[in-house]
Amino acid sequence: MVVPLYNEVEVIEEFHRRLVAVMDATGRRWEVVYVDDGSRDGSAALLQALQQRAPNAAVVSLSRNFGKEAAMTAGLDHAQATDAVMVIDIDLQDPPEVIPDLIAGWQRGFDVVYAQRRSRAGEGWLKKATAHGFYRVMARIGGPVQLPPDVGDFRLMSRRAVDALLRLRERHRFMKGLFAWVGFPSLAVPYDRAARAAGRTKWNYARLLDLSIEGITSFTTVPLRMATWLGLVTALIALAYGARVVLMALFYGDPVPGYPSLMTVVLLLGSVQLMTLGVIGEYLGRIFNEAKQRPLYIVSEHRPSGLSDAPA
Known part of the structure; x- marks a missing residue:
């Protein structure tokens, strides 16, 4: 026992x-x-x-x-x-x-x-x-x-x-x-x-959350794959939105830049980048701890x- x-x-x-x-x-x-x-x-x-x-x-x-x-x-x-x-x-x-x-x-x-x-x-x-x-x-x-x-x-x-x-x-x-x-x-x-x-x-609950993250990152790379797909989807959305902005400027002009839409795009891209870096950091931290061989x-x-x- x-x-x-x-x-x-x-x-x-x-x-x-x-x-x-x-x-x-x-x-x-x-x-x-x-x-x-x-x-x-x-x-x-x-x-x-x-x-x-x-x-x-x-x-x-x-x-x-x-x-x-x-x-x-x-x-x-x-x-x-x-x-x-x-x-x-x-x-x-x-x-x-x-x-x-x-x-x-x-x-x-x-x-x-x-x-x-x-x-x-x-x-x-x-x-x-x-x-x-x-x-x-x-x-x-x-x-x-x-x-x-x-x-x-x-x-x-x-x-x-x-x-x-x-x-x-x-x-x-x-x-x-x-x-x-x-x-x-x-x-x-x-x-x-x-x-x-x-x-x-x-x-x-904090320790249970840590244990959950430990379990997920220890036995699967799905979070990294999800970060990749999230980045790809965000890039496609940004590309489509950028094409729309260009076409609207060409056909209708752009007298007043859209501040709300600009802030939305910047915040969205920034949050996706930070979240992806966080996922990468979780795996990188585990590599760091394993390499020390304590x-x-x-x-x-x-x-x-x-x-x-x-x-x-």
Whole structure:
């Protein structure tokens, strides 16, 4: 089990209690890797105390907040399971009680078994609508990488799927897309997403917008192609308008220049140019960050579980 977290001191104990109850009932050997992504609220101290009394728990502490995508990668890097690895959020919106259904799908021979949301309790209509729209946009422009709709990070992956995923070391990470990119036989398990058990979400609309841009620019060049087509259409419109102005001047004269139309054309062309430059800048910034080859994360401390020397 890989569990990334940031400032989740209110839910750690309850999550671990429910996780232990579910996993012990499966009768399988298991380990949970908690990845503390630079928490500042006491989560680190609580995880240390929990790890001392829980033989199945390992803790990976990052040197600062690197973001959930990097924290998930750190957990996958430190997961020692030889059979399967599961990713789940700690806020209990993804109920641990769904885990047996994911394991059952994996036992049927599927390499990836992902939990697909039927409903989303505790979320407003705006967040539901924007999430719905994002998944549908990605389905249209994703090309060969088809992002399953209404699917988060909650999933089980076979060891070979995890090993394939860990070969992808790009700095701008959109894990939902990377999960889909590696392929392998997959199965969806529907479930009802619960409301957050405690605390506040770390994903405000600004961060969700950043994640959406990350996902779109990481897996498709459609925005660049759209900018090209927009420039072509604008050029054709400008050419047609210019021809009209010339013909009107030749046949009817031009005693008074049209200030409103001139301003409209200038503003239109300027906005198209700036928007196109912005799209190019998004891709150029990602090339710049990839070229620096910085590590995805830095571990300040790794406390392995009591099972670290035994096959998982």
